[in-house]
Amino acid sequence: MTSTVQTTGKPTTTPPPQQKIVIAKRPAQAAKAGVVIELRANFIPVTKFEFPTVHYYSFDITDHKKKKAGRKDSDKVFAEMKLKKKFGVNNLPVYDGGQVYSFTELPIGHSTSTRSHEVTIPVDSDGSGRAKHFKVEMKYQGTINLRDIGEYIKIGSKKPWDGSIQNNLTVLNAYTNFKVRSRHLSVGKKAIFPTATDSQPTYLPGGIEMKQGFYQSIRPGWNQLVINVDICATTFYPEGPLIDVVPKILKHPRDKHEKTRDELRRGLEKREIDALNWYLKGSMVCVTHRGDNRKPKYKVSFLTSEPADIAKFKQDNRDITVSQYFKEQYGKPLQYGRLPCVVVIKPQDRSKSFFPLEFCELTTGQKYEDKPLSDDARRDMVQKTAVKPADRFQRILSGINGVFNHQKDENLRSIGMHVEPKFIQLKGRVLAPPNLITTGGNITPDGGRWDLKKFTECAGLHNWAVVVFENKNFAPMENVKIAIKQLRSSLIEKGMNVSTEPLIEYGNPQGGFDKTLAIVAEKARIYRERPAQLIICIIQKKVQGSSGIHAIIKRICGTQLGVISQCIVASNMKGPTPNRWKQICGNLALKINGKLGGKNCALAERELNFGTNRPYMVFGADVFHPGREEKGRPSVAAVCASMDKTVTKYIGRYSMNREIKNETIENLEGMAVELLQQFKKRNNILPFQIVFYRDGVAEGQFEHVLDKEVKAMKRAFARVYEAHQRPQLTFVIVQKRHHARFMPVQPIDADRSGNCKPGTVVDTAVVVPQEFDFYLQSHASPLGTARPTHYHVLVNEANFPADAMQILTYKLCHLSVRCNLAISHVTPVHYAHHIANQAKHFVIWDGGNKSSGSGGRGGGGCSKYTDATCERIKTDIENSMYFV
CATH class of the missing domain: 3.30.420.10 (Ribonuclease H-like superfamily/Ribonuclease H)
Structure with missing residues (x-):
């Protein structure tokens, strides 16, 4: 733990705990290495700005039930008021979903009284939804002096980052993003997704639409403000008729074709209905059966397990199928009567409404965020968003000139901000890679990577076991033995002392993991007359989440058995080429040596x-x-x-x-x-x-x-x-x-x-x-x-x-x-x-x-988890690197 190189300056004394700790300043001597x-x-520079003072106002919006309006409705209310000149004829206020900002005072007044407005949002242009009525209460809050951030970015400034700087950035980002947010689909306050006119929607496995857009945020820079502009991507529910979306949801990544409409008419299997139910639950749909250009919106509660031809409900003291109802009530025989129905539970009386899938459309701009992406969807999204630097910067430049148009933004002009639409060029430094010591001598990484023949310090592996949580038909014993032989060979090749063959057992991949692992650990202990050092588990798939086999195994081995574990996905042992498994074994050897105390x-x-x-x-x-x-x-x-x-x-x-x-x-x-x-x-x-x-x-x-x-x-x-x-x-x-x-x-x-x-x-x-x-x-x-x-x-x-x-x-x-x-x-x-x-x-x-209503927070409405506990890792391995 020694080093002969000394840093400059005298060590400072540690301040007592009660003393206010000040954020460290940049050293006086600039870095020069590399x-x-x-x-x-x-980043693009803000080349002219006088840092004016801005007025700000609260903007509280409630519906007829005195319920606070959501973000989308709030944006529409503000846009409607601006259109009707409620803020004055020549004023240019901006809104960020929380407060209203304006360089000039709005006709609200400085008194403590509140100015109220009644605002009606009309039906959407496509006829969906309903007209909504809101009450708006505005109140003058004061001024925000943007000179604070002007002082903060100066060379030699002593002004620290504090609440005033954060407030200044909030105001500036409201001005920078207001115009594009009001024109395009947005997520949060800084990301927008313009409609792509020259390309088809991009779908991920599972029927999820991926949209690509732009992100911008104003940031403090070196003696100037800068705007960080980037491309971004996120996931949405696709818009349009559910009948067209269902085939995309049900398509498996390995399937070449989606279900056709004729195939949908034949109905769905239970697993397909379950998949649809999981996907659609909580989404917003509008229904199109009324025929009067009205398309009311509803939140999907769940899907029926029975098709519309069979699913029944009570009407006038008689049982009637959904298909019969729509034929009798609206004169519309169902074309897809063998498909399930969307069920909507009305919150006011808990009554249920049934809508056939063919009369439902997913509404525009719904973020897909409450459900995790599958491994296939994540992998596909990474591949689709991987953009080389030159291409990325070209796309950003097209966004700066074609979407943001900062020089033509009247909101930025209203506060005197001029933005230069060109990338900042700066000087960077490339540090030399360090020398690494290995058993074979010193090596220097090339391009951030290096080849490691043998470990510097090798752990010994004298008692280990393999548990196969996979069907014997997919992972027969002979194949497992061959795969583990290659793994053992890779460990020995790297220098580890692996003196024994492992005990190999099969376990039920559907459950009973704790019992199986405990039995195997005990067998290994008896067999070698010493506790098992390592249990390797061959699993079907590494599933994310608390229900995944991988997570369950880690918990059992770590908190119950006190033994180090390593999971291997069974399909990896059957790679496309023999060298693929050998390469995986090389990577596993790195982790196993580290887990067992090697270097x-x-x-x-x-x-x-x-x-x-x-x-x-x-x-x-x-x-x-x-x-x-x-x-x-x-x-x-x-x-x-x-x-x-x-x-x-x-x-x-x-x-x-x-x-x-x-x-x-x-x-x-x-x-x-x-x-x-x-x-x-x-x-x-x-x-x-x-x-x-x-x-x-x-x-x-x-x-x-x-x-x-x-x-x-x-x-x-x-x-x-x-x-x-x-x-x-x-x-x-x-x-x-x-x-x-x-x-x-x-x-x-x-x-x-x-x-x-x-x-x-x-x-x-x-x-x-x-x-x-x-x-x-x-x-x-x-x-x-x-x-x-x-x-x-x-x-x-x-x-x-x-x-x-x-x-x-x-x-x-x-x-x-x-x-x-x-x-x-x-x-x-x-x-x-x-x-x-x-x-x-x-x-x-x-x-x-x-x-009750606390989302797992013990004590219902309390500020602490009162009945949650966290299992501790066993002392046998808590001081090892079991986690790598």
């Missing part, structure tokens, strides 16, 4: 520069937050930390957040204490310096993280260290969810895919002068455009110079045991992500069945 290259960024490779001596000759430690942290399809599930936080001087061996801890929607790590102090104690146990000393990489925090949360998580680390230090021996802390935020992209201006500076070369750093032009942040593209991206990771140093008690911080971060991207590649972000964050993703399946909670 080869300088010219880059093009997907695949490491940075060569003197490569690690922590600026101290004393012990150091690297942390990584991430929080899993449930998506819409897992609404109500508690968030799970994970922290891992290095345990050796080569920063290659890590252990991890995880915990469930008790507070609902809490973005911070609640039990960081406790987990940090355990990790520090383990470090001391292994090294007989505590680290003098700690570098902590925290994933998934937005700029608006920086102050909160400083106040909660940095102080939690300080409290952990106070519990473990003597008062005069507290360590230096460097706390770095890792941001991957952004839209910044870079491309070399000269092709000679690009890699074979046209991307920046691994090691490319950007820390000027599109970042703020005083903040200690930088973009680093550490990986290669052969398929699409590489996304750099944005690192932001919040605390720098070790006084890391800019060069030292950037180089250290880049080198830490080369240490994942999962691959022989430089990954897109630092290894400890990579590991923390995997720990959190596994640990989310260790949470036991009610899933929404016990609490």
